[in-house]
Amino acid sequence: MDASSRPARRTLRLLVPATAVVCVAALSAGCSPAAAPGPRSSTRAAAAPVAASELEDDYREVIANVLPSVVQIEAGESLGSGIVYDDKGHIVTNAHVVGRTERFKVTVATGEQPLTATLVSSFPEQDLAVVRLEKLPPGLRAARFGDSSQVAVGQIVLAMGSPLGLSSSVTQGIVSAVGRTVSESSEGGGTGATLGNMVQTSAAINPGNSGGALVNLSSEVIGIPTLAASDPGLEGSAAPGIGFAIPVSMVRTVADQIIKYGEVRDSGRAALGITGRTVLDDDYRPSGVAVVSVDRDGPAAEAGVRAGDIITKLGGAQITTITSLAEALASERPGEEVSVTLERAGREQAVTVTLGEI
Known part of the structure; x- marks a missing residue:
């Protein structure tokens, strides 16, 4: 499992020297440093x-409320994390954590001996999967899941998991942004999925944290840490403080369907219904997506898109690569109408596509 697929740990200690606070208060009031602090300065110093x-x-x-619901998952030679989803032994994690494995060793916080779990189903398109413990251990506790609509930039969060195999580790950060669209690598066990509406966090994401819990200070899981940004200038090593978590709304959507049906029947992910590839212009720069094939009776076919067309724009998004097309679709919803600009036989034209579903 590579560094883009796993998460982190950390702790915050806020220490404010009382003398420094008093000095700043005194100077801002026009007093000399030697002046005795007034009642207000003393109050601030004591409050810090x-x-x-x-x-x-x-x-x-x-930590006491949530950490018992975070587990370590061994999938063959790979190691990741998971969250206890319900009292029936279902555990939600990343699809890239389970990979092609169907039986796992799961270590829960309430016991030292690994337990056996089996795969219920995996949904690589959203990098989520559910496994189930064969035997429920005493004290197993399901996590409490929050509301994605309440996640806000600046919110303090904790990341919990097993980074680098260090089980039950906790790190701290904030929500840095919401609504990010990111694409995973398909190398090193990655799914290659494009994921929309991701929560960006400064909580470190290291190998082994994938599938763990991103938690707010109300002890609610608000996301599943999934990948870290890489810095091309540092030969692909992780960029410090830039990690991404799948929002809890999508976690619930996928996990509930897998548990109920054994598969995902309604992904909520938009699709055109084509197979495409990136094309280059005369200067060898990416310039669009060539349609290799069109799904019969799919949304693109119904709109008149043909094999050989080159898609250059979807809605207001410029399309230069197959990745940019996937990212644009990740921001749309099935059933929505969107304008698709394409080139056919050297001429540009636009068609309206009613988007389908992955």
């Missing part, structure tokens, strides 16, 4: 360590 202590208590409470 109290606030730090309260935040530390919040962290400890969240």
